[in-house]
Amino acid sequence: MAGKKVILRVKDLSVVLDGRKILENISFELYEGEILAVLGPNGAGKSTLLKAILGMVPYTGEVYIAPGYKPGYIPQALVDMGKLPATARDVIVMGFKEYSPEKVMEAAEKLDIKAHLDNLFVNLSGGLKQRTLIAKALVYGSKILLLDEPTSNLDIQSQKRFYGILKQLKEKDRISAIMVSHDLGVVSSYADRVLCLNVRMYYHGAPGKELNIDLIRKVYGHDVGVIIHDH
Amino acid sequence: MIIEVLIYGILVSIVSGILSYFVVARNVEFAGVGISHAAFGGVAIAMVLGINPMWFLLVFTPLVGILIASSPRNLSENTAIGILFPFFMSLGIILIYLSQQNLSLVWSYLFGNIFLVGRGDFLLFLIVGALVVLYVFLFFRELVFSSFSRELARAYGVNTTFINYTFMAVLSLGIVVSIKMLGIVLLSAFLVLPASISFLISKGVGRSFVLTIVFSIVMSVFGILASYWLDLPSGASIVVVGTAIYLVFYLFRKVFSGA
Numbered sequence: 390m391a392g393k394k395v396i397l398r399v400k401d402l403s404v405v406l407d408g409r410k411i412l413e414n415i416s417f418e419l420y421e422g423e424i425l426a427v428l429g430p431n432g433a434g435k436s437t438l439l440k441a442i443l444g445m446v447p448y449t450g451e452v453y454i455a456p457g458y459k460p461g462y463i464p465q466a467l468v469d470m471g472k473l474p475a476t477a478r479d480v481i482v483m484g485f486k487e488y489s490p491e492k493v494m495e496a497a498e499k500l501d502i503k504a505h506l507d508n509l510f511v512n513l514s515g516g517l518k519q520r521t522l523i524a525k526a527l528v529y530g531s532k533i534l535l536l537d538e539p540t541s542n543l544d545i546q547s548q549k550r551f552y553g554i555l556k557q558l559k560e561k562d563r564i565s566a567i568m569v570s571h572d573l574g575v576v577s578s579y580a581d582r583v584l585c586l587n588v589r590m591y592y593h594g595a596p597g598k599e600l601n602i603d604l605i606r607k608v609y610g611h612d613v614g615v616i617i618h619d620h
Numbered sequence: 621m622i623i624e625v626l627i628y629g630i631l632v633s634i635v636s637g638i639l640s641y642f643v644v645a646r647n648v649e650f651a652g653v654g655i656s657h658a659a660f661g662g663v664a665i666a667m668v669l670g671i672n673p674m675w676f677l678l679v680f681t682p683l684v685g686i687l688i689a690s691s692p693r694n695l696s697e698n699t700a701i702g703i704l705f706p707f708f709m710s711l712g713i714i715l716i717y718l719s720q721q722n723l724s725l726v727w728s729y730l731f732g733n734i735f736l737v738g739r740g741d742f743l744l745f746l747i748v749g750a751l752v753v754l755y756v757f758l759f760f761r762e763l764v765f766s767s768f769s770r771e772l773a774r775a776y777g778v779n780t781t782f783i784n785y786t787f788m789a790v791l792s793l794g795i796v797v798s799i800k801m802l803g804i805v806l807l808s809a810f811l812v813l814p815a816s817i818s819f820l821i822s823k824g825v826g827r828s829f830v831l832t833i834v835f836s837i838v839m840s841v842f843g844i845l846a847s848y849w850l851d852l853p854s855g856a857s858i859v860v861v862g863t864a865i866y867l868v869f870y871l872f873r874k875v876f877s878g879a
Contacts, residue, residue: 443775462775471767472819473645479825484765484776509823522772529776 393420396458396565397442397533402450404437411437412448413589419533422563424555426570426580426596430609433587435569436465439535442567458565460533461526463519465541470511477513477521478506481528488528496524499562500554516547520554527564534558534566540575552579573605622848625734628742629840629858632801635749637814637836638756639794641829642787644815645767651688651788652811654701656795658684660804661708663729664715673729674744677796684708685792689785732803732855734844745797755790759783764825802855813839813862820869839865 397419404412412434419425427435441448443462454460475483481496482488497503500520505513510521519539526534534555540548556579558564570576576583577596585592585608592604643652659681666676684704691700716726728736756763765773766780774780795807802810814836815828822828843858850857 440775445771445774462772464771464775467769467772469771470769471645471647473764473768473825474819474823474828475768476824480768483768483825484761484773484778486761507823 393423394455395419396421396455397460397567398451398453399438399442400451400453402438402441402448402452404434404441404446404448406437406446410588412441412586415450415584415586415590417584417590417593419565419567420581421532422559422565423581424559424566424568424579425582425584426568426576427584427586428570428573428576428605428608429586433608435586436537438586439537439567439569442535454533458532459530460535461523461529461531463522463526463534463536463539465538466515467518475510476507477502477510477517480510480521481506481525483525485529492528493524496527499527499558500524514547515542516544516551519543519551523554523558527558527562532564534564534568536566536568538569538571540570540572548575555579621735622844625737625848626841626844628737628745629734629801629844630837631749632745632798633810633814633836633840634833635745635752635794636798636807636810637833638752639791640811640813640815640836641818641832642756642763642767643791643811644819645764646787648697648788648791649808649812650698650701651685652791652795653808654688654705655681655685655788655792656799656804656807656811657705658708659795659799660730661710661712661715663726663804664712664721667721667725668715668719674741674796674800677799678744678748678793681792681796682789685788686785689788728803729799730803730805731853732799732801732806734801734847734854737800741797741800745800748793748797752790752794755786759786763787802858806855806859809859809862810836810839813859813866817862817866817869820866820873835862835865 395418400416402412402415415438427438429435437446439462440446442452443460478493481493494503497506500523502517502520502524505517510518513521523534540551543551552575555566559566568580580596582594583592583596584590585604587608591608643649659677662677662680663673665680666673688697688700688704691697762773762778762783765776765778766783770780798807798810815832817835818828818831822831839862840858843861844854846852846861847854847857
């Protein structure tokens with residue numbers, strides 16, 4: 390990818406938690422305006438990879454993030470949510486010392502959540518919660534979205550909408566994303582490149598011919614069935 | 621006399637209202653119960669050693685709070701509290717039984733009496749209360765964010781471990797200086813009721829924070845007045861008033877919104 394700007398570089402990243410090897414020697418780069426999908430079975434270390442990039446788990450190796458390209462994290466679900474009666478607007482600005490209300494409105498408009506800003510976050514649908522967290526990342530100034538299985542709790546309609554928004558953010562705002570996913574069809578349609586991992590890295594490249602059933606079986610284990618469908 | 625008691629009650633309820641907001645938001649209601657009951661063990665140890673229980677509790681209870689916060693990953697906070705709470709309670713009972721202590725003093729720590737609070741206690745409360753308010757003022761953003769979701773807060777750079785430990789220590793201090801008013805047994809209700817009432821009816825971080833303090837003051841003032849006029853125990857009156865307010869709002873919400 391000559392000429393493209395590297396905004397995140399991971400080199401020889403390994404994570405060991407409680408004596409167990411979670412990730413081993415992972416190396417890849419993320420370019421500006423690129424969507425990188427991370428594929429792998431449960432327990433492959435996909436979520437840990439995102440957390441290592443964010444510095445939330447101890448690791449060895451290198452994580453380089455280009456200046457001005459703060460990552461924004463969008464977890465699969467907020468499983469540890471307390472009882473705070475926070476509105477979507479509260480969640481967007483939560484933890485930020487300074488923010489401009491104009492930026493909040495701009496992000497809300499982009500994510501199509503303007504009408505829900507004063508609703509309780511906990512009462513929002515899965516799709517709206519996700520879009521609120523993306524709006525938060527945008528207000529934070531993130532240029533890299535770290536998305537942990539973003540569509541696993543969404544219905545088909547919300548999934549389509551989510552990918553549409555992601556595509557727009559990529560094309561209009563040059564936002565990059567690392568997206569943990571299980572859906573090979575989605576990966577083929579929306580990702581520029583794919584990282585296949587199961588503790589160690591099996592593949593890193595375009596979702597072309599190399600990303601075939603043999604490779605998927607190798608990463609997921611031999612008993613996996615693969616159904617290719619259109620999105 | 622009643623004016624002085626009301627002023628003290630309002631000041632204590634501002635501090636405990638602030639703590640209540642984060643206790644309920646962070647789902648650590650049981651920690652409040654655990655720390656306040658563990659304080660009973662501290663009172664007994666201090667009595668046996670002949671030390672002023674309040675001074676001893678100022679060191680002892682934050683240590684219990686930190687111990688709870690530092691429970692290892694495979695032992696949940698609730699399990700740690702479930703072990704420490706009856707242990708310190710039992711230790712207190714054994715020590716008091718063996719040392720033949722004055723039971724009326726023990727009773728005052730267990731159930732509290734705002735009408736018996738001395739100037740020294742009031743001064744101690746002012747110092748510790750100011751510390752609690754200062755801590756919340758300095759770390760409000762981090763406290764709110766980590767109360768909403770520790771994982772998300774960590775991802776956005778909040779040192780959630782620091783916030784967790786310091787909050788438990790500050791909560792413990794707040795509990796110590798409120799013991800004289802409400803007593804060990806009833807204090808946990810004061811840490812849970814104001815925010816629970818506020819969260820029933822309010823929307824938004826700022827609004828619910830202010831309403832929690834308002835409900836804490838209302839509970840306290842009406843409880844003290846009821847105690848004064850009807851000659852009832854003060855701590856118990858405050859808790860009964862608070863529970864009644866909670867039930868009214870709970871039923872109101874149930875009837876009108878169906879939630």
